[in-house]
Amino acid sequence: MPFLWAASFFLGMSWVRPTPLPKHLEFQLPLLRECQGIVVDLPEPTAKRLSFTVEVESLGVRLLAYVPRDFFVYPGERVRLFGRYGVPEPAGWREYLARRGISGLFWADRVEVLSETKGGLLFWTARARETLRSLLSKLPEKARALLSALLLGSRGLLTSEEKEAFRQAGVAHLLALSGLHVGILAAGGWLLLGLLRFPRAWRYFLLVPAVGLYVFIGGLRVSLLRAAVMFGVVGVFWTLWERGLVAKAWRDPLQGLSLAAFIILLIWPWSALDAAFQLSFSATAGIVLLLPSWTDSPLRRHLPRVPRYFLDMVAVSICAQLGVLPFLASNFGYLASYGLLANLVLIPWTTVLLWAGILGLPFLAIPQTQFWAGRVVAGICEPYLWAVEKLGKLPGAVLPVGEGFALWYLLALLAVLMLRAFQEEVLSPLRPELTSHRAWREG
Numbered sequence: 001m002p003f004l005w006a007a008s009f010f011l012g013m014s015w016v017r018p019t020p021l022p023k024h025l026e027f028q029l030p031l032l033r034e035c036q037g038i039v040v041d042l043p044e045p046t047a048k049r050l051s052f053t054v055e056v057e058s059l060g061v062r063l064l065a066y067v068p069r070d071f072f073v074y075p076g077e078r079v080r081l082f083g084r085y086g087v088p089e090p091a092g093w094r095e096y097l098a099r100r101g102i103s104g105l106f107w108a109d110r111v112e113v114l115s116e117t118k119g120g121l122l123f124w125t126a127r128a129r130e131t132l133r134s135l136l137s138k139l140p141e142k143a144r145a146l147l148s149a150l151l152l153g154s155r156g157l158l159t160s161e162e163k164e165a166f167r168q169a170g171v172a173h174l175l176a177l178s179g180l181h182v183g184i185l186a187a188g189g190w191l192l193l194g195l196l197r198f199p200r201a202w203r204y205f206l207l208v209p210a211v212g213l214y215v216f217i218g219g220l221r222v223s224l225l226r227a228a229v230m231f232g233v234v235g236v237f238w239t240l241w242e243r244g245l246v247a248k249a250w251r252d253p254l255q256g257l258s259l260a261a262f263i264i265l266l267i268w269p270w271s272a273l274d275a276a277f278q279l280s281f282s283a284t285a286g287i288v289l290l291l292p293s294w295t296d297s298p299l300r301r302h303l304p305r306v307p308r309y310f311l312d313m314v315a316v317s318i319c320a321q322l323g324v325l326p327f328l329a330s331n332f333g334y335l336a337s338y339g340l341l342a343n344l345v346l347i348p349w350t351t352v353l354l355w356a357g358i359l360g361l362p363f364l365a366i367p368q369t370q371f372w373a374g375r376v377v378a379g380i381c382e383p384y385l386w387a388v389e390k391l392g393k394l395p396g397a398v399l400p401v402g403e404g405f406a407l408w409y410l411l412a413l414l415a416v417l418m419l420r421a422f423q424e425e426v427l428s429p430l431r432p433e434l435t436s437h438r439a440w441r442e443g
Contacts, residue, residue, distance in 0.1 A: 330406040
């Protein structure tokens with residue numbers, strides 16, 4: 001399966017060939033003051049505008065449109081925009097959009113909806129997201145912006161200073177919907193179904209579609225789809241295992257990770273070069289490859305439950321950090337010195353915040369309870385943002401790294417993994433106590 005993962009990665013990279021604009025469009029687009037097309041993705045709000053991709057059929061191009069916030073459109077609608085064309089800056093963002101087939105920006109001052117749509121998966125997804133946003137709009141400004149990011153992945157409502165604080169604190173991944181968010185929500189659902197005495201197979205049967213629905217509500221993001229595929233693989237495996245159709249020893253999380261990479265690169269080949277893909281898969285690969293060194297250790301087996309739970313959380317965070325370090329360094333040019341500390345503080349806090357937001361949504365819809373529900377949720381959000389800001393401003397919080405750090409680190413990590421594989425394949429058969437423990441663990 002690691003070979004499938006590598007093959008799918010390089011396959012995706014080989015397909016990323018942005019088509020250059022024809023010469024006549026290079027002259028025509030800067031003069032564009034009006035365009036007509038179809039909305040092809042989910043609209044995303046920012047502090048002052050709404051953004052979405054519009055396919056301009058007459059020109060054969062796609063543009064990323066920004067319209068005033070008092071307008072709202074749905075996927076599939078035909079719109080006419082009045083404004084001006086813009087060139088994406090800086091160059092990195094321009095290349096990012098080009099990989100998605102987007103040829104530029106269009107800053108619209110006015111929008112006309114020429115034909116509406118009332119069906120389709122993207123339409124109902126947009127309706128659901130807009131309903132949730134309307135409920136979150138009852139919250140104070142900072143709480144609304146934070147929960148929109150944590151629940152829906154809409155980071156545009158956060159200020160640039162707040163987003164930079166998350167990066168400097170080493171917890172920017174909390175703003176990108178990923179396996180962490182899926183895990184928090186699925187764990188809550190798993191606990192609830194367990195209290196209702198549902199068998200394991202039925203819990204997966206109910207939660208896998210729920211996770212799939214959240215992938216759409218969260219905006220069809222790479223990290224969400226990766227988490228959903230892996231969760232689905234685990235669900236299918238345990239269902240088959242309970243029926244005696246597979247052996248427990250066949251379980252291998254790397255297979256789910258490889259399958260997720262293959263599916264995502266078939267759908268979005270350009271994602272191989274995106275930071276979201278690289279960070280999501282490298283963090284998960286770090287956990288899958290490195291965490292067994294801790295979970296199989298004799299020290300962990302002899303720890304009491306509470307210290308073991310805490311150290312498990314530390315180990316997962318360390319493994320994820322070790323996986324993403326080269327990509328963080330290459331994308332941002334620095335590392336967050338207190339990333340481990342920030343994750344230990346903020347991940348449990350994020351769990352509380354997510355469930356407070358979800359459980360508070362019905363109360364935000366009721367005028368009589370709206371004020372107090374908003375006060376409670378804001379009381380959790382505002383200290384959270386304060387903690388992120390303070391962690392990002394600690395002395396030495398940002399550690400600049402050189403251009404060659406990522407390559408050096410990847411080579412060192414590869415050497416460590418090779419030594420670990422050598423230990424498992426060559427040394428373990430020579431040490432019966434390790435072999436017997438592995439057989440016991442695999443069931």
